[in-house]
Amino acid sequence: MDPGEIMAVMGRNGVGKTTLIKCIAGILKWKSGYSIVAGQKSGNNKPIAEIGYVPQAHKSSFSYSVRDMVVFGKVGHNSYFAVPQNKDYQKADDILERIGIKDLRDKPCNELSGGQLQLVFVARALVNSPQLLILDEPEAHLDFRNQLRLLKLIKNVVSEQNISCIINTHYPNHAIRIANKCFLLGDNDYQEGAVQEVMIDTNIKKYFSVRSQTLYTTYEGIQIPTFVFLDEV
Numbered sequence: 543m544d545p546g547e548i549m550a551v552m553g554r555n556g557v558g559k560t561t562l563i564k565c566i567a568g569i570l571k572w573k574s575g576y577s578i579v580a581g582q583k584s585g586n587n588k589p590i591a592e593i594g595y596v597p598q599a600h601k602s603s604f605s606y607s608v609r610d611m612v613v614f615g616k617v618g619h620n621s622y623f624a625v626p627q628n629k630d631y632q633k634a635d636d637i638l639e640r641i642g643i644k645d646l647r648d649k650p651c652n653e654l655s656g657g658q659l660q661l662v663f664v665a666r667a668l669v670n671s672p673q674l675l676i677l678d679e680p681e682a683h684l685d686f687r688n689q690l691r692l693l694k695l696i697k698n699v700v701s702e703q704n705i706s707c708i709i710n711t712h713y714p715n716h717a718i719r720i721a722n723k724c725f726l727l728g729d730n731d732y733q734e735g736a737v738q739e740v741m742i743d744t745n746i747k748k749y750f751s752v753r754s755q756t757l758y759t760t761y762e763g764i765q766i767p768t769f770v771f772l773d774e775v
């Protein structure tokens with residue numbers, strides 16, 4: 543992928559999307575082969591600093607404050623010698639404000655809702671200014687407004703910081719709205735290419751067994767495609 547690009551990974555439940563992005567991130571080992579991120583081979587269980595990975599948010603058992611959770615992303619959670627500096631807290635505060643959750647700053651993470659925790663994980667990934675941002679279903683727990691805000695935030699961060707982003711999503715409407723590329727994963731094959739060419743009704747039928755129709759809405763002079771799901775095939 544090139545800097546400035548967003549790739550949406552799509553496919554039905556259990557097909558292997560999370561496994562794929564965990565292998566790219568170096569969290570899981572490839573059975574064979576490897577991926578190269580920012581010039582480094584991933585797949586040897588060594589975290590790559592240039593990758594910001596945002597897992598699917600479940601309830602957190604950590605009682606750290608939101609601010610500390612984000613700062614740990616910066617200084618390294620397990621690093622004994624790493625003491626957060628004022629500038630680390632300042633950066634964490636800036637990101638929390640940008641994401642719109644500064645009011646949660648002092649709240650313990652184990653008292654957050656799933657959607658709030660998801661946004662905290664995004665902040666924690668961004669605090670390191672990664673070259674590759676990998677997000678696993680980041681919109682899953684968010685309400686419509688926060689979904690929209692998060693998608694806009696991802697798009698802006700990718701373009702302003704000229705980084706790359708891989709986003710695992712179940713929403714074709716989100717993929718077509720923010721991604722340039724799409725990787726559509728099936729049981730025995732995949733399709734990869736420009737999102738407008740891959741995310742089409744015939745592929746939704748082939749990879750999800752759902753009949754859909756694309757409708758178009760014009761907003762601020764831009765045509766926005768929207769998939770309407772009609773029935774199972």
Ligand SMILES: Nc1ncnc2c1ncn2[C@@H]1O[C@H](COP(=O)(O)OP(=O)(O)OP(=O)(O)O)[C@@H](O)[C@H]1O
Nearest residue numbers: 553554555556557558559560561562563679710712
């Ligand atoms: N820790 C694990 N050990 C063994 N099998 C696993 C493990 N995690 C996932 N799997 C299996 O690997 C396959 C792919 O799982 P994965 O989580 O990558 O799918 P996914 O496409 O991300 O699914 P979803 O859309 O439901 O999140 C599934 O069949 C799942 O049951």
